[in-house]
Structure formats: C-alpha cells, structure tokens
Amino acid sequence: MRQFARQMLRNPSGLIGLIIVVMAILVAVVGPLIFPNSPWRMVQRPFLPPFTLSAVPLGTDALGRDVFAGIIHGARVSLLVGLVSTLAALAVGVPLGAIAGYFGGRVDDALMRFTEFFQTIPSFALAIVLVAILQPSIYSIVAAIAIVSWPPVARLVRGEVLSLRTREYVQAAIVTGQTNRWIIWHEILPNALSPVIVLASLMIATAILLESSLSFLGLGDPNLISWGYMVGAGRTVIRQAWWITVFPGLAILLSVLGLNLVGEGLNDALNPRLARQGR
Amino acid sequence: MLKKLALSVTLACLTAAASAQEPKTGGVINAVIQPEPPGLMLALIQNGPTQMVSGNIFEGLLRYGPKLEPLPGLAESWTISEDAKVYTFKLKPGVTWHDGKPFTSADVLFSIEMLKQTHARARGNLGQLEKVEAPDDLTVVFTLKQPFGPFIGIFEVGSLPMVPKHLYEGTDFKTNPNNNTPVGTGPFMFKEWQKGSFIRLVKNPNYHVKGKPYLDEIYWQIIPDAAARAVAYETGKVDVLPGGSVENFDVPRLSKLANTCVTGAGWEFFSPLAWLWLNNRAGPTSNKKIRQAIMYAIDRNFAKDVIWNGLGKVATGPSASTIKFYTDDVPKYPYDPAKAKALLKEAGYNGEKVRLMPLPYGETWQRWGEAVKQNLMDAGMNIETIATDVPGSNQRIGDWDYDISFTYLYQYGDPALGVGRNYVSSQIMKGQQFNNVEGYSNPEIDKLFAEGANATPDSKRKEIYEKAQKILVEDVPVAWMLELQFPTITRCKVKNLITTAIGVNDGFRDAWVDK
Numbered sequence: 001m002r003q004f005a006r007q008m009l010r011n012p013s014g015l016i017g018l019i020i021v022v023m024a025i026l027v028a029v030v031g032p033l034i035f036p037n038s039p040w041r042m043v044q045r046p047f048l049p050p051f052t053l054s055a056v057p058l059g060t061d062a063l064g065r066d067v068f069a070g071i072i073h074g075a076r077v078s079l080l081v082g083l084v085s086t087l088a089a090l091a092v093g094v095p096l097g098a099i100a101g102y103f104g105g106r107v108d109d110a111l112m113r114f115t116e117f118f119q120t121i122p123s124f125a126l127a128i129v130l131v132a133i134l135q136p137s138i139y140s141i142v143a144a145i146a147i148v149s150w151p152p153v154a155r156l157v158r159g160e161v162l163s164l165r166t167r168e169y170v171q172a173a174i175v176t177g178q179t180n181r182w183i184i185w186h187e188i189l190p191n192a193l194s195p196v197i198v199l200a201s202l203m204i205a206t207a208i209l210l211e212s213s214l215s216f217l218g219l220g221d222p223n224l225i226s227w228g229y230m231v232g233a234g235r236t237v238i239r240q241a242w243w244i245t246v247f248p249g250l251a252i253l254l255s256v257l258g259l260n261l262v263g264e265g266l267n268d269a270l271n272p273r274l275a276r277q278g279r
Numbered sequence: 280m281l282k283k284l285a286l287s288v289t290l291a292c293l294t295a296a297a298s299a300q301e302p303k304t305g306g307v308i309n310a311v312i313q314p315e316p317p318g319l320m321l322a323l324i325q326n327g328p329t330q331m332v333s334g335n336i337f338e339g340l341l342r343y344g345p346k347l348e349p350l351p352g353l354a355e356s357w358t359i360s361e362d363a364k365v366y367t368f369k370l371k372p373g374v375t376w377h378d379g380k381p382f383t384s385a386d387v388l389f390s391i392e393m394l395k396q397t398h399a400r401a402r403g404n405l406g407q408l409e410k411v412e413a414p415d416d417l418t419v420v421f422t423l424k425q426p427f428g429p430f431i432g433i434f435e436v437g438s439l440p441m442v443p444k445h446l447y448e449g450t451d452f453k454t455n456p457n458n459n460t461p462v463g464t465g466p467f468m469f470k471e472w473q474k475g476s477f478i479r480l481v482k483n484p485n486y487h488v489k490g491k492p493y494l495d496e497i498y499w500q501i502i503p504d505a506a507a508r509a510v511a512y513e514t515g516k517v518d519v520l521p522g523g524s525v526e527n528f529d530v531p532r533l534s535k536l537a538n539t540c541v542t543g544a545g546w547e548f549f550s551p552l553a554w555l556w557l558n559n560r561a562g563p564t565s566n567k568k569i570r571q572a573i574m575y576a577i578d579r580n581f582a583k584d585v586i587w588n589g590l591g592k593v594a595t596g597p598s599a600s601t602i603k604f605y606t607d608d609v610p611k612y613p614y615d616p617a618k619a620k621a622l623l624k625e626a627g628y629n630g631e632k633v634r635l636m637p638l639p640y641g642e643t644w645q646r647w648g649e650a651v652k653q654n655l656m657d658a659g660m661n662i663e664t665i666a667t668d669v670p671g672s673n674q675r676i677g678d679w680d681y682d683i684s685f686t687y688l689y690q691y692g693d694p695a696l697g698v699g700r701n702y703v704s705s706q707i708m709k710g711q712q713f714n715n716v717e718g719y720s721n722p723e724i725d726k727l728f729a730e731g732a733n734a735t736p737d738s739k740r741k742e743i744y745e746k747a748q749k750i751l752v753e754d755v756p757v758a759w760m761l762e763l764q765f766p767t768i769t770r771c772k773v774k775n776l777i778t779t780a781i782g783v784n785d786g787f788r789d790a791w792v793d794k
Contacts, residue, residue, distance in 0.1 A: 132668070
C-alpha cells in the first residue's frame with residue numbers, strides 16, 4: 001500500500017489530478033456549508049460581469065443569480081451523480097462479467113450477447129431517451145448513466161476473470177472443493193481489481209460529462225443546479241455574457257481532467273510491469 | 280330604423296416618418312416565419328405562422344384597427360339593426376379571386392358553411408347565428424338568435440377567412456389540391472414554397488384597393504434556430520422579424536442596431552395574457568388565501584423587466600388591458616412577500632409540496648419558471664419543479680394533473696370570445712388546455728358571463744364585465760402574470776407594416792420600402 005502511494009505521488013500528472021479531485025470533493029462537501037444561500041436566489045442585477053462585486057465574484061446570470069454559488073452547489077450534484085452512477089454501473093457490470101468469465105460456455109454467450117445488445121446502442125442517445133421517458137430527475141439521470149456505462153465494465157471483468165481462471169491457484173481452489181462464489185469473491189476478483197479501479201476513475205469523469213450533456217440539453221433535474229445546466233442556460237446569451245457559460249465550463253473541464261489524470265496515475269501505480277520499470 | 284355606423288378609415292401610422300412620406304412602389308421583403316407552417320389553407324389550419332403568412336393571401340369581411348374598431352375589408356360598409364340581431368354587410372364591388380373569378384355574396388355563404396365544419400373557433404363564434412342570406416350579389420345579411428355583442432368582432436381574416444366557392448364546393452376540403460396553392464382575394468398571391476427554406480408570395484396586380492400593395496414580393500424565410508434568425512437579421516438576409524421569432528434577450532441587442540425599428544403593436548386582437556393555472560380542486564391551491572398569497576409572492580415586475588426585457592405589462596386581472604370592457608378598478612396584488620407569508624400562515628399552510636410546471640417553450644419560459652419558483656420558495660412554499668415536454672405538459676394540463684402550471688392564451692378582443700371560457704363552469708371539460716382548466720366554479724360568474732354575451736347595449740355589457748372582473752380578481756382562480764408583448768423588429772426602411780390589430784398578419788397590404 002505504501003509502495004502504491006509512493007508510486008502515485010512520484011507521478012507528477014497523477015499528483016496534479018489528485019489535487020484537483022480532492023479540491024473538487026472538498027468544494028462539494030464543504031462549499032454549500034460555507035455558502036448556504038440557494039444558487040437559485042436572485043441576488044444582484046442580471047448580467048453583472050465577473051470581478052466587479054466581491055459579493056458575487058464570478059458575476060450573475062440572466063436572472064441575477066450568483067454564478068459562484070451555482071458552481072459551488074453544482075459541484076455536489078455533478079460529483080455525486082458521477083460517483084453514484086459509476087458505483088451503480090460497477091454493481092451491475094462486475095458480477096455480470098465475473099459470472100460470464102468464470103462459468104464460460106452458454107452462460108458466457110448469453111451474458112455477452114446481452115451486453116453487446118447494450119453496446120450497440122449509442123450510449124448518449126440511449127441516455128437521452130431513458131431520461132426523457134422517465135421524466136428528468138436526479139434518480140432517472142443516475143439510472144440512465146448507469147445503464148449506458150456498465151457494458152465496458154462487464155467486458156473488462158470478463159476478460160480478466162477469463163485469464164485468471166486458468167491460473168494454478170484458482171485451479172487449486174477448485175480442486176480443494178471451494179464453492180464457486182468463494183473462489184470468485186476471494187481468489188479472482190481481488191486480483192482483477194486494479195484495472196477496474198482505473199476504469200472506474202475514468203467512468204466517473206465520463207459520467208460527469210454525460211450528466212452535464214443531459215443538463216445542457218435541458219434534461220437535468222429542474223430542482224437541482226448542476227454545471228451542465230449552467231452552461232446550457234447561459235449558452236444562448238454567450239455573446240452578451242460569456243462568464244455564465246465559461247466558469248461552469250471550466251469547472252467541468254478541470255474536474256474531468258483531474259479524474260482522467262488520477263486514472264492515468266492509478267494505472268501506472270497499479271500496473272506491476274510499468275512499476276518495475278521505475279517510471 | 281337602421282343605425283348607420285360611421286366608417287372613418289383612420290389607419291394609425293405608427294412611425295411618424297412614415298405618415299409624412301409618400302409610399303413608394305416596388306421592392307422585395309424578406310421576413311422570418313417561425314416555425315414553418317404546416318400548411319397555408321387558412322380555413323383548415325389556424326396556427327400562428329399560417330395566420331401570419333396566409334393573412335396576406337386571404338381576406339376577411341372586416342379588418343380591425345389597433346383599438347379593435349372594425350374597418351372595411353371585403354365588406355365596404357355594414358349596418359346593425361336596432362335590436363342588435365340583424366347585421367347587413369355591403370360587399371365591395373369589383374373584387375376578384377387570384378384566378379380572376381369575381382368574389383360575391385355566394386362565396387361568403389359558402390365560406391360560412393365550410394368554416395363551421397373546419398374551423399373550431401369560427402364554429403363557436405357563429406353559435407348564435409340563426410341564418411345568413413344573400414339578397415343580391417353584393418349583400419349579405421346575418422340574423423342572430425339573440426343579440427350577441429362580440430359578433431362584430433368575428434370577421435377578422437384568421438377568424439373568418441373568405442374561401443373561393445368555385446374551387447371548394449362539392450370537394451373534400453381536407454384533400455382539395457388548392458390547399459397547396461391557396462387562392463384568396465388578398466394583396467399577395469401564393470407563388471412557391473420550398474419546404475424548409477422559404478415561402479414566396481408575389482404582388483396581386485388586380486388587388487381591389489387601387490395602387491396597393493406596394494411591394495413586389497415577400498419571401499418568408501424559414502430558419503429553425505433562434506440564434507440563426509438573429510444572425511440572419513444582423514447580416515441583412517431578412518428585414519422583418521415578426522414577434523416571437525428571436526429570443527427576448529436578443530431583442531435589446533438587435534434593437535440597438537442601426538436602422539432598426541421595434542414596435543410592440545400589432546397584437547391587440549390576440550392580446551396574449553400569461554398566467555399560472557392554479558388547481559382549484561385539490562391541494563394547497565384549492566385554498567383561496569393561498570392563491571392570493573401566490574399573487575403577492577410573485578415579483579411580476581421583475582419578470583417583466585428581467586425575463587421579458589421590459590416588454591409587456593403586469594396583468595391586473597382576467598382581461599388584458601387591450602380588450603373590450605377592461606377595468607383596472609379591481610383588487611391589487613403588488614409584490615409583497617411579507618403579506619404572502621402572513622396569508623400562507625393564516626391559511627394554515629404547513630409546507631405541503633406544490634408542483635410547478637413551467638411551459639416548455641424555450642429559454643424565456645424556463646427562466647420564468649425558475650424565478651417564480653424562487654419567489655414562492657422565498658415566501659415559504661415548498662415547490663417542486665416538474666420538467667415536461669410539450670405533449671407532456673398539454674396532457675398534464677388537460678388531465679388536471681398539476682398544482683401550478685404556466686400558460687398563455689389569446690383573448691380575441693372580447694371577453695365573450697376569449698375570457699369567459701377560462702372561468703365559467705360549463706367550460707370545465709377534461710382533456711383540453713384552453714378552457715376552465717383550473718376548475719373554478721362560481722354561479723355568479725357563470726351568470727355574469729352568460730348575461731354579458733347577449734346584453735345590449737355595450738354600456739350594459741361593460742357594467743356586467745366590470746363586475747365579473749372584480750369578483751374574479753378577488754377570488755384569484757388563476758394567477759395572472761403579464762400581458763405579453765411580442766415585439767416586431769424591422770429595418771426602418773420598411774414602412775407602414777403594422778397598422779392593424781393583427782399586425783404582420785395582414786400588414787403587407789399597406790407596407791412599403793423606402794429606397
């Protein structure tokens with residue numbers, strides 16, 4: 001573990017990513033406590049440019065709402081959606097992939113055809129359809145993102161399990177008469193974990209982007225402010241007021257970039273072959 | 280014993296410069312039409328863009344000035360009998376259809392019969408009609424079952440367009456090939472329609488008003504994106520942006536451009552009034568005190584100044600100020616959050632969830648929904664926004680499945696035509712969005728609107744409707760927001776475009792371009 005941390009810290013881009021992500025999480029957790037005012041409240045005159053009033057440092061939007069407050073409160077929604085939908089996708093994808101890879105044969109065929117069925121549908125289009133049908137709300141958005149993002153997890157886990165299954169220690173466990181569940185849970189999955197962790201960190205980034213895209217199209221939860229919503233709402237007035245779109249856009253960019261860098265860093269740190277090369 | 284009505288044709292010239300100049304003949308105008316109309320046969324289709332294009336192809340018996348005063352159209356004069364039941368119209372002689380056939384009283388009789396089948400609003404407007412006769416080619420006599428004050432207001436081109444009998448009689452109206460190449464009596468003739476691109480109208484050389492129209496051609500440009508429409512104006516591709524064709528926040532920017540004229544006139548006949556449906560049947564909004572609290576809680580001046588960029592007017596009650604028998608002598612609901620809080624407390628409201636449904640008509644309405652939600656939450660209400668698309672919103676309103684819901688409706692100049700339908704209990708019918716959706720039921724209001732429609736003379740109607748407005752404003756069956764204004768933006772060289780109560784819809788008859 002300590003070695004892993006050292007690996008992670010030795011990688012400068014991973015470190016930068018980690019700092020960004022930690023900051024974003026801090027803002028999401030603590031921010032709304034420090035700035036308790038609702039981001040929906042109309043506090044100043046509309047279209048107030050940024051850096052003119054210290055009370056509204058990033059200016060106001062078309063209704064006179066504080067852009068800074070929107071970014072602080074939006075962090076919570078964006079990160080939470082990213083995290084929860086990724087966890088949900090893992091909860092579906094990991095067991096499916098593990099079962100398919102471990103049992104093989106017909107079970108594998110059936111589960112993989114089912115997975116491919118989802119993979120053939122363009123994921124963003126499917127997400128739009130799902131949210132539109134279920135009515136936009138935080139739950140339908142999380143569900144839609146999870147539904148479109150589990151197939152790669154299933155395929156990755158299947159591949160890992162497939163190769164691990166032939167290892168001697170797994171064979172030994174089978175010979176000693178361990179139950180399938182015990183073998184998958186205790187022998188195989190722990191060893192298949194590192195690529196899944198890397199994938200998950202990238203999936204959070206993708207999920208944040210997906211949520212932003214949905215909100216941008218007006219399919220966000222109308223009761224919650226999110227970065228994508230802010231960009232979408234400010235888009236039409238971008239010629240008069242660039243700051244309404246640019247600041248939340250930067251927030252999305254930074255957090256997605258941070259998560260990607262962390263993913264890269266994790267990949268380097270967790271990959272034994274790369275680690276030995278002493279990168 | 281007939282009472283002659285004075286016929287003074289005073290077309291108000293809206294730009295002072297225009298009235299001073301002599302109109303020039305010739306020129307082509309590019310105007311935006313948004314969205315692309317589903318068809319141009321006005322007798323079959325009456326949505327906004329169809330009326331805007333086809334109002335210049337077809338004509339009605341009358342036109343209406345900015346104060347909704349009747350002006351001669353295809354009828355050059357008219358008389359109303361003393362008992363207010365017989366309306367006699369003298370048609371203008373020498374009027375021909377675009378294909379050269381003469382326009383006569385037979386066409387009027389046919390149009391009435393056809394519109395009763397194809398035009399829901401015309402059918403309603405003609406409900407009091409006992410018979411219509413044509414003693415000669417240029418005379419039409421309408422006889423009513425009982426006096427119906429608003430009757431003189433139903434002859435506008437979009438409400439009662441004249442249809443050529445020789446092309447439609449005995450055919451299936453819906454599949455008649457002329458629907459694609461409409462033939463009217465109007466100043467412009469249909470020439471071509473490139474779907475998704477433009478609709479082209481050309482001058483009617485045989486138009487019955489000598490010297491008019493002044494323009495040679497009109498191109499109605501179809502541009503699906505609001506930002507692209509604004510750009511098309513800026514780059515000079517189009518010269519006329521009719522009301523509603525660009526987003527509100529673009530209006531101030533475009534208005535400041537050189538040689539640009541903006542007017543809010545030309546919507547008096549429609550008088551779009553925006554309000555919140557408040558469900559009177561169930562939930563917190565069934566309590567009158569809570570409904571009044573909602574009126575006090577909402578900052579309607581903010582909505583006007585910020586969301587609508589200062590366009591429009593704060594509504595005082597069920598009638599827009601531009602329609603007949605309007606009075607502002609009603610209870611007032613200024614923005615007063617403290618009073619709203621007090622009323623909520625008095626009503627025993629304890630934080631029940633109230634669902635708010637914004638109108639899914641684009642950015643402006645979305646922002647307005649957010650602002651109203653914030654106002655109501657500041658007053659202590661627990662509001663949850665429901666996001667829907669257009670069919671979803673229509674369905675929920677029609678099924679009465681809402682607590683608060685945005686809408687705006689046209690009022691058609693007379694309370695009997697466009698106001699009563701939203702408040703009388705006989706109009707409580709599931710599945711529609713334009714009737715008494717809120718479920719307000721008050722026998723006194725029912726009685727007043729029933730009397731008002733048939734009362735004579737007008738002074739009596741005025742008394743009745745003023746009383747009705749007072750009662751309604753006290754009861755707050757719905758929360759009136761704004762009288763909307765849809766500004767028309769034009770290049771200043773386009774003169775005299777908006778002279779009537781329906782603006783661009785029949786405005787090209789008198790429009791000209793200063794070169």
